[in-house]
Amino acid sequence: MEYSSSSIVKEYTKIQKVIATIFYILIVIASIVSLGGVIWTFADIFIGVTGKFELFLNLSLGYQIAIIAGLLAGLFFLLIFFFGLFKKSTRSLIKFIYRKRELEEKYKNRTDVKIAAGGLLISLIAIIIGIIFAIIQDVVTVSSGGSSTLVDLFGSTGPWILFIGIGLFLVVGIALFMIYFWKNGYYILLRLIGAIEKQST
Numbered sequence: 537m538e539y540s541s542s543s544i545v546k547e548y549t550k551i552q553k554v555i556a557t558i559f560y561i562l563i564v565i566a567s568i569v570s571l572g573g574v575i576w577t578f579a580d581i582f583i584g585v586t587g588k589f590e591l592f593l594n595l596s597l598g599y600q601i602a603i604i605a606g607l608l609a610g611l612f613f614l615l616i617f618f619f620g621l622f623k624k625s626t627r628s629l630i631k632f633i634y635r636k637r638e639l640e641e642k643y644k645n646r647t648d649v650k651i652a653a654g655g656l657l658i659s660l661i662a663i664i665i666g667i668i669f670a671i672i673q674d675v676v677t678v679s680s681g682g683s684s685t686l687v688d689l690f691g692s693t694g695p696w697i698l699f700i701g702i703g704l705f706l707v708v709g710i711a712l713f714m715i716y717f718w719k720n721g722y723y724i725l726l727r728l729i730g731a732i733e734k735q736s737t
Contacts, residue, residue, distance in 0.1 A: 552633070555633065556627075559633075560622065566701050572701070573695070577695055579694065633712070633716070657717065660717070661718070664714070
């Protein structure tokens with residue numbers, strides 16, 4: 537089983553492995569940042585938005601060491617967990633991004649099919665990007681208008697850290713979706729064209 541999994545990875549180039557590794561590292565960073573944001577948000581709720589550092593300094597040295605050691609232990613546990621998933625996760629990402637598909641011979645050199653399929657895919661991706669920018673602009677507009685809900689939500693550090701972590705997840709997810717959609721959507725459209733041609737003959 538180990539031999540078969542390693543042989544699968546060897547089918548891909550070094551650049552493809554590096555790209556999959558970068559995506560995995562971004563997912564790890566987003567996970568750690570999001571978890572840190574959740575912890576900080578709970579601290580804001582139960583301790584207070586301000587005064588946490590002063591409260592920490594007022595503790596005895598033993599409690600300070602225990603808190604720092606606990607945070608470091610949690611961080612290293614997460615790193616060990618992600619290191620353990622590294623090979624399996626990067627292999628899954630490589631297979632997801634660079635899934636190999638074979639085209640029928642009659643479609644490999646047809647420029648008209650490539651232009652039509654590529655144009656449709658670019659248009660769909662542009663629609664997705666446009667919707668994302670529209671949502672971001674709406675959020676910025678509401679925030680600049682002085683919405684009390686947003687001011688209360690992002691009035692402390694914890695929600696901002698959590699927002700950054702979730703934002704990283706969204707960026708990675710959108711990037712993976714676009715890569716998957718670009719590669720696999722092209723073949724889906726070609727299969728659709730082939731099915732239409734077969735029905736018309």
